[in-house]
Amino acid sequence: MSQDNDSGSNGLQRRSLLKGTAAILATGIAPAIHAQDKPVLRYLGTAVNQDKEIADKFKADTGITIQYVAVTTDDVTKRAVTAPNSFDLLDTEYFSLKKIVPTGNLKGIDAKRVKNADKITSLFTRGEVAGKKVGDQGTAPKKVIFLEGEKSKAFAKAPTQWMSLIPTTYNADTLGIRPDLIKRPITTWAELLNPEFKGKASILNIPSIGIMDAAMVVESMGKYKYPDKGNMTKKEIDLTIATLIEAKKAGQFRSLWKDFNESVNLMASGEVVIQSMWSPAVTAVRTKGIACVYQPLKEGYRAWASGFGLPATLSGKKLDAAYEFINWFLDGWAGAYLNRQGYYSAVLETAKAKMEPYEWAYWMEGKPATQDIKSPHGDLLAKTGSVRDGGSYEQRMGGIACWNAVMDENDYMVQKWNEFVAA
Amino acid sequence: MRTEGSLPTVPAWWQAGPFALVFLLFFLAPLALVLAVSFWNFNEYELLPAFSLRNYLRIFEGCLSLNERGDFCVTVATYLSTLKFCFLTWAATLVLGFAVAYFLAFHVRSPAMQTALFVLCTIPFWTSNVIRMVSWIPLLGRNGLVNQLLLEAHLVDRPVEWLLFSNFSVVLAFVHLYTMFMIVPIFNSMMRIDRSLLEAAGDAGASAWQALWNVVVPLSRTGILIGSIFVVTIVMGDFVTVGVMGGQQIASVGKIIQVQTSYLQFPLAAANAVILLAVVLMIIWSLTRMVDLRREL
Numbered sequence: 124m125s126q127d128n129d130s131g132s133n134g135l136q137r138r139s140l141l142k143g144t145a146a147i148l149a150t151g152i153a154p155a156i157h158a159q160d161k162p163v164l165r166y167l168g169t170a171v172n173q174d175k176e177i178a179d180k181f182k183a184d185t186g187i188t189i190q191y192v193a194v195t196t197d198d199v200t201k202r203a204v205t206a207p208n209s210f211d212l213l214d215t216e217y218f219s220l221k222k223i224v225p226t227g228n229l230k231g232i233d234a235k236r237v238k239n240a241d242k243i244t245s246l247f248t249r250g251e252v253a254g255k256k257v258g259d260q261g262t263a264p265k266k267v268i269f270l271e272g273e274k275s276k277a278f279a280k281a282p283t284q285w286m287s288l289i290p291t292t293y294n295a296d297t298l299g300i301r302p303d304l305i306k307r308p309i310t311t312w313a314e315l316l317n318p319e320f321k322g323k324a325s326i327l328n329i330p331s332i333g334i335m336d337a338a339m340v341v342e343s344m345g346k347y348k349y350p351d352k353g354n355m356t357k358k359e360i361d362l363t364i365a366t367l368i369e370a371k372k373a374g375q376f377r378s379l380w381k382d383f384n385e386s387v388n389l390m391a392s393g394e395v396v397i398q399s400m401w402s403p404a405v406t407a408v409r410t411k412g413i414a415c416v417y418q419p420l421k422e423g424y425r426a427w428a429s430g431f432g433l434p435a436t437l438s439g440k441k442l443d444a445a446y447e448f449i450n451w452f453l454d455g456w457a458g459a460y461l462n463r464q465g466y467y468s469a470v471l472e473t474a475k476a477k478m479e480p481y482e483w484a485y486w487m488e489g490k491p492a493t494q495d496i497k498s499p500h501g502d503l504l505a506k507t508g509s510v511r512d513g514g515s516y517e518q519r520m521g522g523i524a525c526w527n528a529v530m531d532e533n534d535y536m537v538q539k540w541n542e543f544v545a546a
Numbered sequence: 547m548r549t550e551g552s553l554p555t556v557p558a559w560w561q562a563g564p565f566a567l568v569f570l571l572f573f574l575a576p577l578a579l580v581l582a583v584s585f586w587n588f589n590e591y592e593l594l595p596a597f598s599l600r601n602y603l604r605i606f607e608g609c610l611s612l613n614e615r616g617d618f619c620v621t622v623a624t625y626l627s628t629l630k631f632c633f634l635t636w637a638a639t640l641v642l643g644f645a646v647a648y649f650l651a652f653h654v655r656s657p658a659m660q661t662a663l664f665v666l667c668t669i670p671f672w673t674s675n676v677i678r679m680v681s682w683i684p685l686l687g688r689n690g691l692v693n694q695l696l697l698e699a700h701l702v703d704r705p706v707e708w709l710l711f712s713n714f715s716v717v718l719a720f721v722h723l724y725t726m727f728m729i730v731p732i733f734n735s736m737m738r739i740d741r742s743l744l745e746a747a748g749d750a751g752a753s754a755w756q757a758l759w760n761v762v763v764p765l766s767r768t769g770i771l772i773g774s775i776f777v778v779t780i781v782m783g784d785f786v787t788v789g790v791m792g793g794q795q796i797a798s799v800g801k802i803i804q805v806q807t808s809y810l811q812f813p814l815a816a817a818n819a820v821i822l823l824a825v826v827l828m829i830i831w832s833l834t835r836m837v838d839l840r841r842e843l
Contacts, residue, residue, distance in 0.1 A: 197808035204591050204810060222591045222810065322707060328794045330805070368615070371795065378711045378793025393689050394710075533590060537809045538604070542620045544805075545627070545797030 162444045163188040167203070168214030169196055171383055171403060172292060172429065176499060177457050184451060187444045195382070196329060203228060203432075211441050212448065213432040218262035218331065220287055221529040223432070224276060230433045231273040231285030236446050239453040240286070242470045247290050247428065248282060252520045257426075261335065261353025261528030264290065264428050274435065288430030289449050290469035292461050295424030295519050299390060299400030303414040312336075312343040312422050315397060316370045325389055325398035326367070328379035330540035332527050335425050336399045337363050339524065343422045353528030357535055364539040368546040379544070390415055402465045405512075410502045419513040423524030430469075462486050463499050467516065489515030584816035593812055601817035624797040625825065631713075631788070631798070632781045632829075635720040639777050640770065642721065643728025647769070648762070650729075651736035652744075667729055670722070679719050679790050686710040686718075711793030719791040724780055728773035735769030736762065771837045775830055782826050 166173065170193040178189035192210060194202065200219040202209060207228035215223070223229055234240040245251045250265040259265065269279040270287050278287070300309050305320075315324055315336070327333050338352040341363055349359060370376070377395050380386045387407045389395040400417065408415035431449055433442070451457070458474030461467070463482065468474040475483055484490040489511055496505040505511070513519040530536055584601055587594040609619040617623060646667065654660045670678060685691050686709040693705040708714055739762065747757040763770075785800030799822050806815035 195808075201808060201810060226591045330809070376793070376795060379795055381789075381794060388683070392684075392687055394687055529590070533809070534811065537805065537811065538620075541797070541802050541805060544795065544801065545620045545624050546615075546617065 161186045161188070162211075162441045163190050164211045164441065164444055164448060165190050165192055165209070166212045166214060167192045167194070167210035168199060168429075169193065171401070172214055174460070174499075177460060180456060181448060181451055185447055187447065189448070196332075203434075207434050208436055210434065211437055212445050213434065214291060214429055215288070215432060216427055216429045216527060217264045217267055217288060218427070218527040218529050220267045220278075221262060224267070224270070224278065224287060227274070227276050228435055229287060230435045230437060231270040231275055231287065232289055232431075232433055232449070233273070234284050234286055236450075237286075237289060237453065238450050239470045239473060240289075242472060243290060243453075244467075244469060244471060246293070246520055247469070252523075253517045255521060257521055257523040258423060258525050260349075260351050260524065261526035263353075263526045264288075264293075264430075288432045289453070290428055290430040291452065291457075292466040292468065293426065293428035294402050294466050295426045295513070295523055296399070296401060297420055297424050297513070298418050299386075299398055299405050299408075300416050300418050301390060301393065301396040301414060302416050304393060304396045309397070309418050310421050312339040312420050313345075315340050315399075316344065316366070316375055318373065318375070320375070320397050322374050322377050323394075323396045324375050325378050325380055325386070325395045326376065327386070327399045328381045328544065330537050331529060331533070332425075332427075333379075333399070334360070334363060334536055334540065335525060335527060337367050339422055339425060341366050343420075352525045354530050355532060355536070357532055360530075360532060360536050360539050364543050367543045371543065371546055406465055406498065406504060409504065410498065417512040419519075419522070423522045424513075424519065425525055425527065426520075426523040427527040460499050463497075465511075467520070471516075485511060487516045489513075489518060580816045580819055583813050584820050586813040586816075588811060588813045591810065601814045602821075604814065605817055605821065620797070620802075621821075624799055624802060627797055628782060628799050631716060631720065632778055634717045635724065635781050636774060636777050638717065638721045639725045639728045640774065642725050643732055643773060644766075644770070646725070646729050647733040647736055647766075648758075650733055651739075652762075664733070667726060671726065675723065676786065676790070678723060679787055682715065682719060682722075682791065683710065686715055711791070711795065713792075713796070715791045716788055716796060719787050720781055720784075723787065724777050727776035727780070728770075731772035731776075732766050732769035735766040739765045767837050768839060771833060771839060774833055778829055778833075779826055782822065782829075 164187060166178075166189050168191070173191040173193055178191065182188055189212075196216065196219075199213070199215045200222055203213055203215060203219070203223045204226050207226075213229070220229075246257065247264045247268055250256060250259050250263055267278050268286055268288065268290075269281070269283045270285040271277050271279045271283065273285055275285065279285070298309070298312065298315060304323075314320070315326065326336055334355075335352060338349055338355070341347055342349060342352070344366075346366065347359070347362055349355065355363065378385075378389055380389060380398070383401060383404055386398065386400055386404045389398065390400070390404070390408045391411050391413050402417060405415050405417040431445075431452070433445055437445060453470045453473060455470075455473035455477040458468030458470060459477035462474050462478060463486065465486070471487070475487075478486075481493045482496065485492045485496050485505070491508050491510050492505055493507065495503055495507055496509075498504050513522070583593065585597045585599070587596045587598055587600060605621050607619065609622050613619060618626065650660055650663055654663060683690070687693070688705045688707065688710070690710070692709060693702075696702045696706060743761055743765075744757055747761050752760065783800050785798050785804050788796050788798040789801060799818065803815045803818050803822070806812075806818065
């Protein structure tokens with residue numbers, strides 16, 4: 124009896140609930156549910172490139188959600204090779220393409236669907252800055268940016284319609300120093316191993332990048348001139364690692380670093396006064412109010428570039444959304460955002476349109492700041508009158524000596540690098 | 547007759563089944579896979595099934611003689627360094643852990659106080675491993691608290707460098723992290739020692755030290771053994787602590803494996819893992835030779 128009653132009242136509730144839902148649906152929740160139809164893009168990359176502001180702004184503009192998956196540089200490559208279905212959008216460095224493209228896990232990006240594809244800086248497509256060729260030792264983007272077809276495991280020699288990665292950010296790296304603790308000008312890579320800085324130097328412990336920094340040092344010490352730093356022979360690797368081991372045994376290095384934040388802490392705490400560094404790390408030290416210079420050196424810069432790739436299996440709505448994101452990214456807002464952090468954006472003219480003239484003059488033209496320069500988060504980066512380290516875009520990018528690389532002897536190099544760490 | 551004889555075993559099998567299955571799926575199968583992959587070949591981007599000893603040969607390449615700088619080969623040097631940390635950490639945690647456990651078991655009389663102090667010991671475990679490690683850095687750094695103190699007390703005239711990013715800091719962090727693993731099992735076996743044995747030792751004229759050495763130590767040996775196994779296995783496989791506290795400049799077997807996996811050299815990493823496993827098993831085997839764990843428990 125009582126059970127019957129219960130089921131009766133339950134039925135009533137259920138009915139009224141249904142009615143209520145229908146009413147709510149009719150009165151305007153529907154558009155919200157429709158908006159949820161927009162796909163979520165899983166964005167695999169390193170934390171340095173994954174700004175919340177960029178995802179928020181994109182969501183506000185298009186309704187598409189970006190879900191960041193942050194891992195280290197090496198792990199991005201590892202996942203692209205071993206778990207290509209675990210992401211919808213890949214943000215990786217050009218040098219890792221040599222490992223990823225032969226697996227067939229990447230789809231060629233159709234340049235015809237990317238509005239600003241023809242405006243991408245000539246540094247990527249032809250290896251030129253302002254009409255002049257820059258250094259192309261290592262995995263220069265122009266060598267790997269074009270594929271032979273949409274489903275291709277090989278790089279094209281000449282430009283094609285199919286691109287492996289659409290460039291997002293790039294920069295030219297050099298040594299970071301603490302001018303207040305060094306108290307004299309630094310002009311060459313050789314200073315990294317100068318015994319004067321014994322116990323106060325550091326080099327990064329990511330083998331494929333660290334070896335390039337080491338090669339710059341070896342060359343500037345006059346020990347050896349590499350035909351191609353980005354593709355060393357076994358003998359050249361031996362020589363480079365031997366130089367590092369010798370320095371390590373003499374106590375040159377205070378620490379090695381692997382993570383962006385480690386380099387910031389080493390520098391900010393004064394444990395280290397000269398080291399391999401990344402541009403945003405220098406910015407991070409400076410925002411703590413500590414003097415830190417991204418020192419241009421006479422031998423030039425070690426450049427890197429990263430870009431968006433699409434997994435081969437991406438299709439339908441998600442694929443459309445990924446193209447929408449790429450187009451949005453090249454459209455200026457994101458480019459301006461990156462430029463204000465000291466990176467460079469792939470399409471300069473759209474970014475210029477979204478920056479104040481005084482900002483453009485400071486960041487890109489190397490002119491003294493006419494107003495205080497602030498980061499996108501509002502922190503003071505440079506006072507009125509100061510000039511950007513390394514000068515203008517042409518000066519910095521024109522000074523590229525080599526690119527981050529994956530060598531043919533990569534296996535051997537990693538083995539020798541372990542020897543350096545163990546020495 | 548037939549059914550009666552086999553009846554007790556069937557439920558026993560069923561009872562053991564679930565755990566055996568978990569064991570098989572999550573331990574034996576992956577282990578077998580690691581062993582199999584350690585014989586595979588590989589290139590930049592894929593694993594090539596094969597049966598070759600290439601990976602093992604490469605790990606021990608050049609290990610028969612010293613290299614041109616007069617060093618051991620990477621593998622031997624790395625294992626020696628890892629074993630050194632293992633021994634130093636083991637010795638330090640054993641002394642500390644034994645002392646703390648002894649205090650808790652024999653000097654603290656009330657069970658409530660014992661529990662309270664025991665919980666106190668676990669407080670460091672409420673934060674993450676990495677944070678506990680990183681917190682040493684502002685303390686021991688060149689401009690850290692310890693150095694500031696030493697400088698202000700005029701005990702040294704320049705900052706002491708070996709406090710951080712050195713063998714010392716690595717062992718310190720290990721001891722900080724893992725002493726608890728020694729305290730718990732030793733405390734546990736000490737609590738099971740019959741107190742009248744100590745009284746008897748005293749009555750027979752033994753000094754406190756003699757009672758400690760001849761009664762307490764032998765009777766807590768299972769705890770010491772279990773604690774030792776914990777510490778040894780953790781330290782042998784660690785790469786995060788050595789990395790952070792050693793300034794990434796000190797090699798460890800775990801670090802080598804980690805670098806290899808991040809460069810997609812899985813077969814090489816698998817071979818290294820198999821060797822590491824063999825070494826750890828040998829250490830544990832020799833430890834268990836000293837104490838018959840099964841009988842004592």
